[in-house]
Amino acid sequence: MADRAHWGRDLLLLTLFLGLLFGFKLGERPLWSPDEGRYSEIPREMVASGDYLTPRLNGVKYFEKPPLFYWLQSLSIQLFGLSEWSLRLWTAIFALFGCLAVYTGGRKLFGQKSGLLASVILATSLLYFAMGRIITLDMSVSILLTCALLAFIVGTGEPVGTRRRLILWAFYIFAALATLTKGLIGIVIPGMVIGLWIALMGEWSLLKKMYLPSGIAIFLLVTLPWHILVAQANPEFLNFYIVHEHFQRFLTKRRGPLRQWWIFIPVLLLGMFPWTVFLIQAIRHNLPLSWRRRRQHKEALFLILWAGLVLVFFSASSSKLIPYILPIFPPLAILIGRYLAAAWDGRHLPGIPSGYWIFFIMSSMLVAAALMPGQRYLKGYSDVARFTLSVYTLTSLLTFGSLATLILGRYGGFRGGFSALTLTSVLFLMVLNSSLMLFNQRRSVKELAVALQHRLRPGNEVVSYQTYYQDLPVYLQRRITVVGWKGELDFGARVEDVSGWMIEDAEFWQKWNGPFTVYMVTSRARYSKLLAQSGRQFYLVAQTDYDVLLSNKGNPTELRLRREERPAISPGFANPPAKEAM
Template sequence: MDDVDATQAQIARTMLETGDWVTPRLNGIVYLEKAPLKYWLIALSFAVFGVHDWAARLPIGLGILALGWLTLRMGTWAFGARAGFYAGLVLATSIGLFLFTRILIVDVLLALSVALALWAYLRALDPQEAHPRRWSALMAVSLAAGFLFKGFIGLVFPLAAMGLYALATGQWRQRNFWQRWRPVTTTCLVLSLTLPWFVAATLRNPPYVDFTLTSEPGQYRGFFWFFVFNEHVLRFLGRRYPRDYNTVPRLWFWLSHLVWFFPWSLFLPGVARLRLTRRPATRAEQMTLLAVVWIGFVMVFFSFSTTQEYYSLPIYPAVAVLLGAALTQEGRFQAVGRWLASGVAALAALAAGALLVVNWNTPTPGDIAQALAKSPDVYAVYTLSLGHMGDLTVRSFAYLRVPLALATVAFLVGAVGVHLARGRRAWLAIAGMLTLLLVAARLAMVAFDPYLGSYPLAKALVTAQRTHPGRVVVDNQYYAFSSVFFYANVKGALLLNGRTTNLEYGSHAPGAPDVFLDDDTFAKVWRGPERTYLLVEDVHLPRIEKLVGVETLHQIATSGGKFLLCNQPKVQEEPHLSTQRNLRKVLP
């Protein structure tokens, strides 16, 4: 897809092609905001399997499988085999995990590193554990991986949870705690795995001598200031530069987990029945206490910071383990939870069925973009991960008949199955419902693909460039057509008014390529003798028409409310935009 998804894949591809594994780059511009381990894994996947979209997704996919297995093992170690199985089942069918791993964001790999570090911490402290040094070493490797995935947050989350656990239990006073945890050895191992990249990135992108916590447009202070202060300190304080992100309301950030874990979240009252004590004597008590401080610290941390919907992914394994343990218990809360799950699923089936009936005979010309309500306030809406959900209209569900029908069946399976089933059969009915529901969601994403991505335009550009080579201009920021850069392997494209968001800082670095155009320069380029291709969204097309004249805009392809235009006609040219609009007025 466009935006972050293809951007991350293209950065990894550039690393592989240039051989520079230290400094990420995008369209030739240094991109310093993220740690590199995810890029390294994707680049290695490209090296082995070739540059494909599925190869880019492979590290994330394997990370999800590893996280599911780890959650199962943690639950089994602490609460028994049945609880471990349920914990893995809860995580594997989590709506949140599905939604936030459709794009190449690193947070699920961060969740894996955090969970592995914390479980290794418990195992290293377990007096019955025969090999505490191995678990201590694994903890150190996981901490280092967390830093290389997400920066300092990969260290802060697990270390804070460990510290709170040690304070709550009083173990920090015991001598064997330090002998088993091995803080000196752990620190040395973490530093040996993380410092080489950090030092190399600092030296290759020299820091500015003034380390104040402010920045102004046009200033470039190197890697150290940007990565340490801007991306961590200022982002936490909501003062990061540039301000190209949004934050969800705090209440929604907390309550949304009822949705991300639905309908398993209806059984959360059972977690209150688990024994929580400051003097844990059993593995179950140890895991319960650690999971509580783990979840609590992450959620409180983001309650004082900027938040996106997926920032809480690191707590998913802990939530799943606690729910898995709760599902093995018997009690009134389970009966109430099953009744609620069945009732909500029945209501959801009615709603999905109603949308299906309403749109049964609704025509579906073109793609789904024709029926969506795109918001003009791009920075306020689409800077949230699920911002495009607000574009849905009743008519747009006509393009989603198949996934809507499957979702209706899924909710019916859940409503009837949970109502009739008892005990563990009810959990299998819920898992069946969620499996069908997530398959329906995947099919819906296929229908959304022309709107969220630009693969058809990339294909058309490759075909056009094969016979009529020319330079490429992208209107607005790089992210608007990032999938074109990936699929067409576009290098050095010109960005019209694109010196913004995450490319702005790197654009001021010494030796940065001059790839940015303003309106006046673009008008000269477009009217010049060299063949030029332009990628533009429909909402910005009127501005382009006013700038260069509609008679100069020759359409090559259109998809999902986006256009590929050229300043010169093809041999067998399609009508230019003004002619097409006149045809639309008279043709059915």
């Protein structure tokens, strides 16, 4: 009875803490393109059309991912309306649930303190916290994979019976939900981890105790219906979804900064900051002393294999994005939590003071990077003063926080050092989150969408010129015309007729010179070129530091911009600004 009370108390306190952490200013920032715009527009169109079978982006078929996250987003829109808060709600819920799952799994495997510390470590890791506030599929699939793998390792430790069966069935359900969120990795990653672990442990008898027939039936019952129905409604689905989005995407090299095979190592070290400082010590602490003793550490080896195989899998992939390695964080958090739990109980571990010094050194390096190269980077922004203030605040937090951790760790014992490190991390993340507002104009066109909303009339056309602003249709709550750009909509544009709103320049300029009102959103750089290269007339409706909203029709209060009225380049702007409307 007392143990149940402890479980309930811990879960309640963690939920309150995590709810405040992930809910802090959740809806303050506009949707950022491309991811937040894309994964908001698809569910918005589902709600608007009533078609929850075929995902569409700006009215174009979009088969890159399965629909589970879209369905959850649609539910949030229906319950709470369309807002940044409601659209980010499920990402925050998954982040919170992931920390509770790590607490539960860590406690079942290694005890209460390990679970509690692991939950706090995961929540305050830099990349995990950040992805808990950004609308992507990575947080949801990572947590579903985490629940699946934790259910497996916890379930295998239960005696044969109903409880074991239910926990292992939960493994199949979570793996199926992960598959329904982001495709085959929902079963490939658990299959790799479990298969290699069974082989290393020599636990082949587990195959007979995993309830494979009923588990596979459950998995197929969850995953097959949508795949069958969408394939029947869209004959082109299977080839694109299976061949292109899984095999070709994994094998085909793409342009971008994350091409090197080793790139996820620094991403992991920075992404798990500040708890990276205990990572090596924790892995050494959890490894068996010899091969013969591996079965005595089978749970820890399972977690190490989980993290290692995910790292190798995505490092081998030709397609690399930073959030791909998010599934590594939960097992590493449990391993670090177990290591720190030993120190919490008073055990002397030489790696703890070393960790404090590593934290101080890493913080100093980040401070130096922010104050030197970072300042040159910030000159590309118009509001340099506000950026500079945020940089100074963050660097001050790291400087004083790392010093406090060193001092309290030396004179206040482990608990003092851990408390200082945790508080520094929480404050750093809160300030960093608030500072992200300064990037809004570069990543969102919400300001232009708001300026346009009150002007739109039936029959007006909104155009995204030579690019696709992913958040624009979300804020306008309507499909937009895209000129001279296909990108990720190329496949959908080829399998059905979308010529009414996916057009090329020649057709667009006919519309622009026609009798109906057309609004164009484009970058300042393209706008400057248009003014220099054409004799067309534009009305400037609104502008930000990076983009402009134009119209082919105006009113007496607006200035018609002609070719000779080319905007001058103002200091501090990344792109040439447009001339103000009068």
